[in-house]
Amino acid sequence: MTDQNRVYIFDTTLRDGEQSPGATMSHAEKLEIAAMLDEMGVDIIEAGFPIASEGDFKAVSEIARQSQNSVICGLARAQIPDIDRCWEAIRHAKRPRIHTFIGTSPLHRAIPNLDMDQMAERIEQTVTHARNLCDNVQWSPMDATRTEHDYLCRVVEIAIKCGATTINIPDTVGYTAPKESADLIRMLIERVPGADGIIFATHCHNDLGMATANSLAAVEAGARQIECTINGLGERAGNTALEEVVMAMRVRHDIMPFDTGVDTTKIMGISRRVAQVSGFPVQFNKAIVGKNAFLHESGIHQDGVLKNVETFEIMRPADIGLNENNIAMGKHSGRAALRAKLKDLGYEVGDNQLKDVFVRFKALADRKKEVYDEDIVALMQDSAANTGDDYLQVKHLRVVCGSDGQTADLTLIVDGQEQTASTTGDGPVDAVFNAVRQIYPHEARLQLYQVHAVTEGTDAQATVSVRMEEEGRIATGQAADTDTILASVKAYIGALNRLRVRREQVGKDADAKQVSMYSH
Ligand code: KIV
Numbered sequence: 001m002t003d004q005n006r007v008y009i010f011d012t013t014l015r016d017g018e019q020s021p022g023a024t025m026s027h028a029e030k031l032e033i034a035a036m037l038d039e040m041g042v043d044i045i046e047a048g049f050p051i052a053s054e055g056d057f058k059a060v061s062e063i064a065r066q067s068q069n070s071v072i073c074g075l076a077r078a079q080i081p082d083i084d085r086c087w088e089a090i091r092h093a094k095r096p097r098i099h100t101f102i103g104t105s106p107l108h109r110a111i112p113n114l115d116m117d118q119m120a121e122r123i124e125q126t127v128t129h130a131r132n133l134c135d136n137v138q139w140s141p142m143d144a145t146r147t148e149h150d151y152l153c154r155v156v157e158i159a160i161k162c163g164a165t166t167i168n169i170p171d172t173v174g175y176t177a178p179k180e181s182a183d184l185i186r187m188l189i190e191r192v193p194g195a196d197g198i199i200f201a202t203h204c205h206n207d208l209g210m211a212t213a214n215s216l217a218a219v220e221a222g223a224r225q226i227e228c229t230i231n232g233l234g235e236r237a238g239n240t241a242l243e244e245v246v247m248a249m250r251v252r253h254d255i256m257p258f259d260t261g262v263d264t265t266k267i268m269g270i271s272r273r274v275a276q277v278s279g280f281p282v283q284f285n286k287a288i289v290g291k292n293a294f295l296h297e298s299g300i301h302q303d304g305v306l307k308n309v310e311t312f313e314i315m316r317p318a319d320i321g322l323n324e325n326n327i328a329m330g331k332h333s334g335r336a337a338l339r340a341k342l343k344d345l346g347y348e349v350g351d352n353q354l355k356d357v358f359v360r361f362k363a364l365a366d367r368k369k370e371v372y373d374e375d376i377v378a379l380m381q382d383s384a385a386n387t388g389d390d391y392l393q394v395k396h397l398r399v400v401c402g403s404d405g406q407t408a409d410l411t412l413i414v415d416g417q418e419q420t421a422s423t424t425g426d427g428p429v430d431a432v433f434n435a436v437r438q439i440y441p442h443e444a445r446l447q448l449y450q451v452h453a454v455t456e457g458t459d460a461q462a463t464v465s466v467r468m469e470e471e472g473r474i475a476t477g478q479a480a481d482t483d484t485i486l487a488s489v490k491a492y493i494g495a496l497n498r499l500r501v502r503r504e505q506v507g508k509d510a511d512a513k514q515v516s517m518y519s520h
């Protein structure tokens with residue numbers, strides 16, 4: 001491997017990913033994801049946007065203090081107070097980086113009402129200020145792919161002269177295509193004085209489904225940093241997916257001879273955890289990490305794979321940390337076997353957690369003859385999403401449904417007190433959600449209700465995801481059970497619990513404040 005072929009992986013799951021409406025993570029969850037990214041060999045972690053809220057600031061500062069290997073980066077608009085706040089949050093990192101940006105395309109210039117010269121002056125001031133604080137500065141012209149080429153070259157040159165060490169070229173609205181993405185990087189490298197001394201980065205959004213292709217094309221043209229998120233999490237159609245670019249360069253090393261520092265066997269574990277804490281499930285046919293990515297169900301494919309796996313598999317499940325021997329467990333499996341299985345699936349559990357999970361595993365094994373890996377992952381996700389000390393908890397549920405109508409008798413524990421309701425509805429889920437509303441009146445609106453079977457068979461567990469909105473705040477809930485209606489009510493109250501926590505936080509530190517991305 002020559003250094004020229006080393007591509008730096010910049011993960012922005014905790015900043016651009018978390019910015020996606022509804023993907024908000026708790027403080028502890030952010031720290032946990034950052035530790036996983038650090039351990040898997042991500043070069044740079046964009047930990048958050050410190051000026052956005054007290055909560056963001058605290059998370060970035062703690063990630064900066066805890067990280068062992070990765071560069072820790074914070075985002076700041078082109079404003080001196082933003083940059084100072086960012087530096088305050090990241091300065092304790094072993095290797096801090098300030099990332100400052102401003103929208104340079106005509107549409108973005110119009111909002112702060114800066115003309116080309118005024119904006120150039122602002123870039124000069126802010127990049128110089130950032131560089132005086134930190135020797136590792138990244139600068140981004142937001143909406144670069146819709147910025148006039150001459151102006152883009154002019155501002156990139158200014159940023160380099162003022163000390164930026166990485167220039168990131170964002171395709172903010174997912175508008176570009178592979179050839180154009182490559183041509184843009186090539187043009188900047190050729191035309192901008194000083195370009196040979198810095199790293200160019202590519203930051204693509206997936207609105208037209210081309211983020212991975214656009215990122216790889218930029219690398220072919222000379223970019224050496226890819227900005228991406230786990231599972232492609234991000235606003236609208238998301239960002240470039242880390243697992244896709246990393247595995248593409250690994251599997252097609254013959255035509256893309258680029259290397260990263262990522263331990264790919266950690267991909268599956270972090271993908272599951274991000275799906276769980278963000279409340280954004282991974283689509284079944286998602287490249288690399290989707291449930292079906294390594295399934296060969298059609299007869300022809302199965303036959304080929306059994307004879308020689310290479311007939312239909314271009315990578316091995318183990319390469320991404322997916323356990324190949326999905327041997328089912330059952331009610332006779334002991335605690336040691338469960339611990340070993342959890343370890344295989346990427347979960348390290350302490351003795352107390354193992355005790356809890358074991359009780360739930362036994363209950364599941366009593367209802368379901370064979371417990372597969374997917375069931376255990378669902379069990380872990382459910383226990384993390386719905387803890388024993390939540391404000392609302394399900395105590396008892398009985399639903400009668402059929403052609404004669406649907407009724408639900410529900411008992412919830414509300415702040416330690418049992419409360420019961422009996423309701424009807426338009427179907428069993430509606431009946432039980434009406435019961436929740438009767439016990440715990442709320443204004444939150446259900447935006448999404450989704451059910452997936454975890455495995456095959458009529459005894460399969462169902463994973464239910466719900467998304468709720470209240471005064472602009474969004475929260476998700478997830479739960480799994482062989483009883484779909486029980487999973488539904490648990491997911492519903494899970495989201496209500498999260499909304500409640502968020503409402504309280506707003507009172508404390510205005511955490512939900514939506515910060516404009518413009519520098520006025
Ligand atoms: O998409 C984008 O332009 C961004 C910038 C803040 C880098 O996320």
Ligand code: ZN
Nearest residue numbers: 016170172203
């Ligand atoms: Zn972005």
